Amino acid sequence: MLQSAEPARMAANFRLALVQLAVGVNKAENLARAVAKVGEAARAGAQLVSLPECFNSPYGTQHFAEYSEAVPDGPSCRALAAAAREHKVYLVGGSIPEREGEKLYNTATVWCPEGQLLATHRKIHLFDIDVPGKITFTESSVLSPGNQPTTFTTPWCEVGVGICYDIRFAELGQLYRDRGCRLLIYPGAFNMTTGPAHWELLARGRAVDNQVYVATPSPARDTEAGYVAWGHSTVVNAWGEVVAKAGEGEEIVYAEVDVESVASVRAMVPTSLQRRGDIYTVVDRERLEENNRVNTSYQLGSAKVVDTVAADSLGPKTAFCRCWKSKKFPLCDGAHGKHNQACGDNLGPVIVTKAKQ
Numbered sequence: 001m002l003q004s005a006e007p008a009r010m011a012a013n014f015r016l017a018l019v020q021l022a023v024g025v026n027k028a029e030n031l032a033r034a035v036a037k038v039g040e041a042a043r044a045g046a047q048l049v050s051l052p053e054c055f056n057s058p059y060g061t062q063h064f065a066e067y068s069e070a071v072p073d074g075p076s077c078r079a080l081a082a083a084a085r086e087h088k089v090y091l092v093g094g095s096i097p098e099r100e101g102e103k104l105y106n107t108a109t110v111w112c113p114e115g116q117l118l119a120t121h122r123k124i125h126l127f128d129i130d131v132p133g134k135i136t137f138t139e140s141s142v143l144s145p146g147n148q149p150t151t152f153t154t155p156w157c158e159v160g161v162g163i164c165y166d167i168r169f170a171e172l173g174q175l176y177r178d179r180g181c182r183l184l185i186y187p188g189a190f191n192m193t194t195g196p197a198h199w200e201l202l203a204r205g206r207a208v209d210n211q212v213y214v215a216t217p218s219p220a221r222d223t224e225a226g227y228v229a230w231g232h233s234t235v236v237n238a239w240g241e242v243v244a245k246a247g248e249g250e251e252i253v254y255a256e257v258d259v260e261s262v263a264s265v266r267a268m269v270p271t272s273l274q275r276r277g278d279i280y281t282v283v284d285r286e287r288l289e290e291n292n293r294v295n296t297s298y299q300l301g302s303a304k305v306v307d308t309v310a311a312d313s314l315g316p317k318t319a320f321c322r323c324w325k326s327k328k329f330p331l332c333d334g335a336h337g338k339h340n341q342a343c344g345d346n347l348g349p350v351i352v353t354k355a356k357q
C-alpha cells in the first residue's frame with residue numbers, strides 16, 4: 001500500500017449523538033434499552049454514538065461486582081459490537097464494570113461500524129472524594145485504576161477517551177490534544193453536588209484549553225436511585241461554546257462536529273505554539289517509553305525477557321543481533337546498518353561459528 005508522510009485527509013463533518021440513558025437495576029433491560037437508543041440515533045443520522053458511564057449498571061461501589069463482566073467477551077460488549085455493526089456507527093460503549101481475574105475496572109469500549117473492538121479505556125483516575133455533608137465516594141475501595149491513555153481513529157478525526165473523573169485532570173486532555181485529537185469524549189455520571197458546580201465548567205475548560213470538541217454523555221437523572229446522576233449530557237465546541245445540551249430525563253442529543261473549525265480556532269489563538277516548554281511541560285510517558293525502547297520487537301510486559309539458546313541448535317555460523325533492533329531478535333536480521341544510522345553507532349552482529357566435528 002502506498003504510504004504518505006502526511007496523514008490522509010479526513011472527511012470534514014460528522015454527526016455525534018450522546019445517549020442520555022435511563023439506567024435501572026435490571027441489566028438485561030439496560031442493555032436492550034441502550035441498543036435500541038443506538039438504533040434510534042443512527043436512524044437520525046448519527047455516525048458516532050456514545051453511551052454514558054455505567055450504562056448497564058446502577059452507579060455505586062455496592063453494584064460493581066454484581067454487574068461486572070469480561071471485556072470484550074461479556075454480554076454487554078457482544079451487544080455493543082452487534083449494535084455498532086447493525087447500525088453502521090462508531091460506538092463508544094460509555095462504561096461498564098469490567099472483571100478481570102480478581103480485579104474490577106470501570107471500562108469503556110469503542111467499536112467500529114464493522115463491529116470490531118477499536119479501543120478499551122479503563123478509568124485512570126478513580127472517584128475518591130469527600131465533600132462533608134454532601135457526598136463521600138470511594139471508587140478505589142472496589143475498583144482498580146487503568147494505566148493508559150486511550151485514543152481511536154475515525155474517518156473524521158482522532159478521538160480521546162476519558163471516564164468521568166478523568167475530565168478533572170487537565171494534563172490528560174493536553175496529552176490527547178498532543179496526540180492529534182480533535183474530540184474528547186468523557187462518559188460521566190456527575191451527581192447533584194458536583195454536577196451543578198463543575199459538569200459544564202469542566203467540559204468547557206477542557207475544550208478551551210485544548211481547542212477541541214468535548215462531549216460528556218451522562219445517564220438520565222433518577223431521583224429514586226441510590227446515586228442521583230446530574231444528567232445534562234453536553235457537547236462543547238473548540239471555542240468553548242455549548243452546542244448541544246440535554247435536560248435531566250432520558251433523551252438523545254445531537255451535534256454536528258465541524259472538524260475544520262478546530263483548525264481555525266487553533267490558528268486564531270495559537271496557544272499550542274506559544275507554550276513555554278522551558279518553564280513547564282506535560283510528558284506523554286507511554287510515547288516517551290516507546291521512543292526510548294531499544295528493542296521494539298518484544299511486547300512491553302512485566303516479565304523480563306531472557307533468551308537461552310542451546311549450542312546444539314546453532315548452525316555452523318549464527319549471527320546474533322547486537323544492535324537490539326532486529327525483527328528476528330536475538331538473531332541478526334541484517335538490518336543493523338539501517339538501525340545504527342540514526343544513532344551513529346557501528347554495531348554489527350556477534351557471529352558464533354561451530355568448530356567442524
Ligand code: FES
Binds near residue numbers: 325327333348
Ligand atoms: Fe541488530 Fe544485526 S540486526 S546486529
